[in-house]
Amino acid sequence: MLDEIDHVAIAVNDLDAAITFYRNTFGVEVEHREFIASDRVEEAMLKVGTSYIQLLFPTAPDSPIAKFLEKRGEGIHHVGYRVTDCKAALERAKAEGVAVLDEEPRHGSRGTTVAFIHPKGALGTLIELVQQ
Numbered sequence: 001m002l003d004e005i006d007h008v009a010i011a012v013n014d015l016d017a018a019i020t021f022y023r024n025t026f027g028v029e030v031e032h033r034e035f036i037a038s039d040r041v042e043e044a045m046l047k048v049g050t051s052y053i054q055l056l057f058p059t060a061p062d063s064p065i066a067k068f069l070e071k072r073g074e075g076i077h078h079v080g081y082r083v084t085d086c087k088a089a090l091e092r093a094k095a096e097g098v099a100v101l102d103e104e105p106r107h108g109s110r111g112t113t114v115a116f117i118h119p120k121g122a123l124g125t126l127i128e129l130v131q132q
C-alpha cells in the first residue's frame with residue numbers, strides 16, 4: 001500500500017541553520033515552507049529526487065516537536081510514506097491491530113491528507129501515511 005517514500009522528517013533546533021546546512025553541504029534548496037498551526041510546527045521541504053527532507057521546527061513549547069527535541073535532541077522524527085488512499089491504508093493497519101495516533105485521516109501540509117501510526121506498534125518508527 002506504500003507507493004514511495006514521501007519524506008523523512010527531521011526535528012531541528014534552528015530551522016534557518018538546518019536549511020543552510022543542507023544548502024552548503026549538499027546544494028539542496030527549500031521547495032516549500034509552511035506553518036502548520038494544528039501541529040504547532042514550521043516545516044521546510046527540501047526536494048531530494050521524488051521525495052523530500054522535511055525539516056520540522058516547533059513554534060510553541062507544547063508542540064510535539066518541542067517535546068521530541070527536549071527528550072531526544074535533533075534527529076529523525078518520522079517517515080512519511082506516499083499512499084494512494086490514506087483511509088484504506090489506515091484502516092488496514094488498524095485491522096492488523098496496529099496502534100494509531102489518528103483514528104481518521106486529517107489535513108496535512110501542502111494540501112495533503114495524512115494519518116500517523118504509533119511508533120510502539122511500528123518497530124519504533126513514527127509513520128505518516130501521506131495522500132496527495
Ligand code: CO
Pocket residue numbers: 007009054078080128
Ligand atoms: Co511529515
